[in-house]
Amino acid sequence: MTSQPxxxxxxxxxxxxxxxxxRADLLRxxxxxxxxxxxPGEHDLVAEYAVSRHTVREALRTLREEGLVTAQRGKVSRFTTSRPLEQDIGEAYSLFRAVEEVGAVQRSVVRALDQRADGVIAARLGLEESTPLVYLERVRLADEEPLxxxxxxxxxxxxxxxxxxDFTRxxxxxxxxxxxxxxxxxxWERIRAVVxxxxxxxxLECPETTALLAIDRLGHxxxxxxxxxxxxxxxxxxxAVGAAFSAHDYRMGASVHIP
Known part of the structure; x- marks a missing residue:
């Protein structure tokens, strides 16, 4: 018989x-x-932490609202991998590495990988409009959920x-x-909200009420x-984009929530 904690x-x-x-201890x-x-279910957490059911329910409610815990009727609740990934703006961060570092499985669905011409993009790269370009388009997934x-x-x-x-993984x-x-x-990088x-x-399997953030990057x-x-x-x-600051330093950062 397995002993209870x-x-x-x-x-x-x-x-x-x-x-x-x-909530903080569960995240820890x-x-x-x-x-x-x-x-763990509500009853287990009440017994383990010796707190009221109201306390447990409020902690779980916030975790569910943030997408950190799944809750479906008739199914066991599970922790998702949607913890925020902290990464500084101002460096060439890698979404691939950011997903992998939190233990989520990164996979890409390659929608296009070819050579083409695009006068507008070529101009942004300081090239002649007819310059051939390699174009790569992917849907980025984390634990098989579109990100x-x-x-x-x-x-x-x-x-x-x-x-x-092969850019799948x-x-x-x-x-x-x-x-x-x-x-x-x-x-150079710019972040803006788009519909x-x-x-x-x-x-991206997102509801109509969910906006997107567009990250435009020009890299050298x-x-x-x-x-x-x-x-x-x-x-x-x-x-999400955030900033850490002190009396002597100011640093911008970003948080990506893995689904």
Whole structure:
């Protein structure tokens, strides 16, 4: 017979609601590797923490509203992997690595990988309008749930070897450096809110009330050459921009919620 876990009394913090302290401890346990398969029910948490059912229900309510716990009638509740990923703006972050670092499985559905001409994009890269470009379009998934639509254009004379790469489970920057000898080291980025079209809502499986955040990026390599124009459309309920500051420092950051 498996023994039940003993009580885990919370260390009461004056001025902080008990449900918030319970929520914080549950998130701490998640970070420690617990609840990967099944999340405890209300009765188990009441007994384990020696708190009221009201306290447990309030903590669970906030977790469900944030998409951190699934709750379906007749099914066992589960922790999702939708913890926010903290990443600084101002560096060429990798969505691929960000998803992998929280233990979620990253996969991409490649919708297009070809060579084409686009005068507008070529001009943004400082090229002649007829310059051939490599175009890559992917739907980015985390644990098989749609997170973003990613579209990127690169000069073909740099990126042509990428046409033979399988991008299902790998990152663009790693493959660009491996096959083309080009490393993105800096650039310019802008984040703006957009209303998704019907096609984007279908691709990302998002409700009509969910907005998207468009991340436009112009990247250059170590030689200072512009080699990337990218637009990533992320579900607005899974991405947030924040800032950390002190009297001596100010740093912008972003949070991506993995579904």
């Amino acid at each position: 003993g009580p885990r009394p919370l260390v009461r913090t004056p001025g902080k609601p008990l449900w918030a302290q319970l 346990r998640l970070d420690g590797g617990e609840f990967r398969d099944v999340f 973003a639509v990613d579209r990127v254009w690169l000069p073909a004379d740099v990126a042509r070897p990428l046409l033979d790469v 790998t990152g663009l920057y790693d493959e660009l450096e491996r096959h083309c000898g080009s490393r993105i080291c800096g650039g 998704p079209g019907r096609g984007e809502r279908i691709l 390599d170590t030689a200072g050459r512009l080699v990337e124009w990218r637009q990533t459309l992320v579900r607005g309920d899974r991405f």
